[in-house]
Amino acid sequence: MSLKIDNQDELREAQSSLFTTTSTSGWILLNYVGPSTVHMASCGEGDVADMTSLLEADQVQYAVVRLAVQQGGVSDTRDVFVRWIGAGVGSVEKNKKEGFHKQAKALLQPHQAEVMVYNKEKLTKETLMERSDPQSKNNTIDVPLGSQALEVKFHVLRLPKVQAMTVAEVNPNSEPERTVVNTVV
Structure with missing residues (x-):
């Protein structure tokens, strides 16, 4: 049409x-x-x-x-x-x-x-x-939130020998495209 x-x-x-x-x-x-x-x-x-x-x-x-x-x-x-x-x-x-x-x-x-x-x-x-x-x-x-905005979720995990690790998932429904790891010993 x-x-x-x-x-x-x-x-x-x-x-x-x-x-x-x-x-x-x-x-x-x-x-x-x-x-x-x-x-x-x-x-x-x-x-x-x-x-x-x-x-x-x-x-x-x-x-x-x-x-x-x-x-x-x-x-x-x-x-x-x-x-x-x-x-x-x-x-x-x-x-x-x-x-x-x-x-x-x-x-x-x-x-x-x-x-x-x-x-x-x-x-x-x-x-x-x-x-x-x-x-x-x-x-x-002014992109409206929830429609076309990129959602980034952060998770803090407790692991032995490492105080904290932060993982950022660009798309939580699939494998992470990029992982950022910050370690504090």
């Missing part, structure tokens, strides 16, 4: 007027209006702060945000694809929408980075700049 947009002409018009060679900020927001249909719901010339109030807790939404950046003393822009997953979106709905993620990215081309957002209070110009930086190793803003 493919993702459809019900107002593509409006989307293209907004892209051409907001993302010009001289613009240093702007954003476009897509909302779902059907199981496989999105709608350009809003757009603006401001920065990401103007858009965050439109992110809904029970929705998956997509946006492209333009940021003004300094690279080597030169002013430039970075267009960032933002995938919002609200806290009220269930796992079944997330899985359904995951299949449309790449198609939504294609609708909002061009962009130079992608950031996934789970907490709109932490979605600021600063965090978006940091997480969309090409050198960043983390492109997620």
